[in-house]
Amino acid sequence: MPDGLLEQFDRLIEAKGYDNRSEALRDLVRQALVDQTWVPAGGTADRDTVAVLVIVYDHEERELGRKLTHAQHGHVGSVLSSLHIHLDERHCLEVIVLRGPRDAVRQAAEGLVATRGVKFGRIVRATTGEGL
Amino acid sequence: MPDGLLEQFDRLIEAKGYDNRSEALRDLVRQALVDQTWVPAGGTADRDTVAVLVIVYDHEERELGRKLTHAQHGHVGSVLSSLHIHLDERHCLEVIVLRGPRDAVRQAAEGLVATRGVKFGRIVRATTGEGL
Amino acid sequence: MPDGLLEQFDRLIEAKGYDNRSEALRDLVRQALVDQTWVPAGGTADRDTVAVLVIVYDHEERELGRKLTHAQHGHVGSVLSSLHIHLDERHCLEVIVLRGPRDAVRQAAEGLVATRGVKFGRIVRATTGEGL
Amino acid sequence: MPDGLLEQFDRLIEAKGYDNRSEALRDLVRQALVDQTWVPAGGTADRDTVAVLVIVYDHEERELGRKLTHAQHGHVGSVLSSLHIHLDERHCLEVIVLRGPRDAVRQAAEGLVATRGVKFGRIVRATTGEGL
Numbered sequence: 001m002p003d004g005l006l007e008q009f010d011r012l013i014e015a016k017g018y019d020n021r022s023e024a025l026r027d028l029v030r031q032a033l034v035d036q037t038w039v040p041a042g043g044t045a046d047r048d049t050v051a052v053l054v055i056v057y058d059h060e061e062r063e064l065g066r067k068l069t070h071a072q073h074g075h076v077g078s079v080l081s082s083l084h085i086h087l088d089e090r091h092c093l094e095v096i097v098l099r100g101p102r103d104a105v106r107q108a109a110e111g112l113v114a115t116r117g118v119k120f121g122r123i124v125r126a127t128t129g130e131g132l
Numbered sequence: 133m134p135d136g137l138l139e140q141f142d143r144l145i146e147a148k149g150y151d152n153r154s155e156a157l158r159d160l161v162r163q164a165l166v167d168q169t170w171v172p173a174g175g176t177a178d179r180d181t182v183a184v185l186v187i188v189y190d191h192e193e194r195e196l197g198r199k200l201t202h203a204q205h206g207h208v209g210s211v212l213s214s215l216h217i218h219l220d221e222r223h224c225l226e227v228i229v230l231r232g233p234r235d236a237v238r239q240a241a242e243g244l245v246a247t248r249g250v251k252f253g254r255i256v257r258a259t260t261g262e263g264l
Numbered sequence: 265m266p267d268g269l270l271e272q273f274d275r276l277i278e279a280k281g282y283d284n285r286s287e288a289l290r291d292l293v294r295q296a297l298v299d300q301t302w303v304p305a306g307g308t309a310d311r312d313t314v315a316v317l318v319i320v321y322d323h324e325e326r327e328l329g330r331k332l333t334h335a336q337h338g339h340v341g342s343v344l345s346s347l348h349i350h351l352d353e354r355h356c357l358e359v360i361v362l363r364g365p366r367d368a369v370r371q372a373a374e375g376l377v378a379t380r381g382v383k384f385g386r387i388v389r390a391t392t393g394e395g396l
Numbered sequence: 397m398p399d400g401l402l403e404q405f406d407r408l409i410e411a412k413g414y415d416n417r418s419e420a421l422r423d424l425v426r427q428a429l430v431d432q433t434w435v436p437a438g439g440t441a442d443r444d445t446v447a448v449l450v451i452v453y454d455h456e457e458r459e460l461g462r463k464l465t466h467a468q469h470g471h472v473g474s475v476l477s478s479l480h481i482h483l484d485e486r487h488c489l490e491v492i493v494l495r496g497p498r499d500a501v502r503q504a505a506e507g508l509v510a511t512r513g514v515k516f517g518r519i520v521r522a523t524t525g526e527g528l
Contacts, residue, residue: 002422056446081215086212088524157292165273186316223393223394229477334455348477353469
């Protein structure tokens with residue numbers, strides 16, 4: 001590995017609080033393996049998959065809270081649980097944990113993020129932990 | 133009262149040996165009066181208090197989800213976080229954690245339970261752990 | 265219903281924020297029905313049941329956090345999800361949602377509350393909402 | 397690096413067309429360097445910031461659960477709440493919501509991800525919703 005790259009990497013992992021390079025490299029490899037399960041070539045459509053969805057929205061927005069709850073209940077096989085944080089009098093942070101066949105999870109998560117009025121949405125492609 | 137509810141109640145009071153509905157209702161009311169004591173003597177109105185609220189409701193019920201979210205954001209100083217479990221396509225279990233001055237917490241929790249359409253509500257008066 | 269009882273009840277439901285007596289009575293009836301499903305005579309041991317467990321403990325207590333996590337994973341069929349609130353530098357509030365056959369849920373919940381070192385524990389016997 | 401992990405990684409890099417492990421690792425390191433930017437230019441160090449951390453770990457791993465709980469309580473000003481999902485008998489998914497001054501939130505989140513034994517960690521930099 002080029003020295004310049006290694007130096008930057010060492011600074012990065014120190015800043016992030018890793019004890020050593022090996023631990024940090026292991027994490028990068030695991031991350032690459034998790035990411036891979038989500039692409040068509042890297043796993044099957046019905047593979048048991050976990051995702052976490054983070055959205056921020058204004059609950060005063062016309063019908064938005066209702067639509068989001070309704071959609072989550074429509075995917076009741078995949079949506080395990082939601083954590084709701086009341087950011088201020090209008091804004092909600094909602095964390096939604098999904099588990100199920102990969103493509104069902106992906107579809108449910110993408111549909112929720114795309115809901116009109118959601119101000120912020122990120123899908124974390126996580127893992128059941130198996131094999132890592 | 134919905135017929136289904138009344139039927140189940142009649143079976144319950146028969147099993148318990150009540151002569152009639154009125155007597156059974158009187159007992160429920162008496163029990164509620166006994167349970168009501170939030171031990172006002174047990175601390176000051178502004179004592180730092182933790183409570184956990186458990187409610188079950190039908191999110192398809194007209195405007196109910198919206199009303200509950202709205203109310204929680206209105207008590208944003210006391211409501212810390214909610215955990216939402218999707219029980220089935222209609223029913224929600226929501227666990228709401230409140231912390232703040234005792235009387236503000238009590239008022240927020242009781243108002244949420246009393247919201248029309250909430251099918252089940254229980255308030256657990258918890259503790260900050262201090263002094264135990 | 266005796267006038268004295270009714271008066272007290274009216275004061276109670278007004279304080280709790282109910283709109284009227286009917287709504288408050290319905291809630292009492294539903295509560296009685298939910299409670300009933302938990303007693304041996306009122307439901308079967310394998311009835312689909314929901315419970316919420318609230319515990320407060322000191323995570324610095326020797327091995328306690330580990331024991332509680334271990335026990336929850338041992339009941340992985342019944343324990344759906346936990347919400348953890350960091351009350352202060354030592355104290356944790358944990359809300360654990362359980363769902364499964366009634367007696368498995370009861371046993372898991374009672375075992376967790378009885379764990380040595382748990383300072384506070386309450387089991388809320390909740391409901392799937394069905395039939396209420 | 398555990399053999400199982402290495403085998404999976406070798407299959408992955410072969411599928412992706414890399415000539416050898418070194419080249420693939422270099423790319424992961426480069427990607428990590430690109431991803432690292434928490435956009436310091438995007439706000440001041442004490443700007444009110446919300447982040448969501450998703451980690452997966454084996455709670456049977458020596459002392460790991462305890463270390464993570466301890467660390468979260470050490471950042472009690474920033475860590476609002478955690479949602480714990482019991483994936484199977486060994487694996488935990490934990491979602492941790494943080495809010496506070498930007499640099500305190502970043503430090504807490506990165507330290508948790510870097511904890512030895514955490515198999516998967518992703519930090520979502522969210523928003524308070526203000527101004528969006």
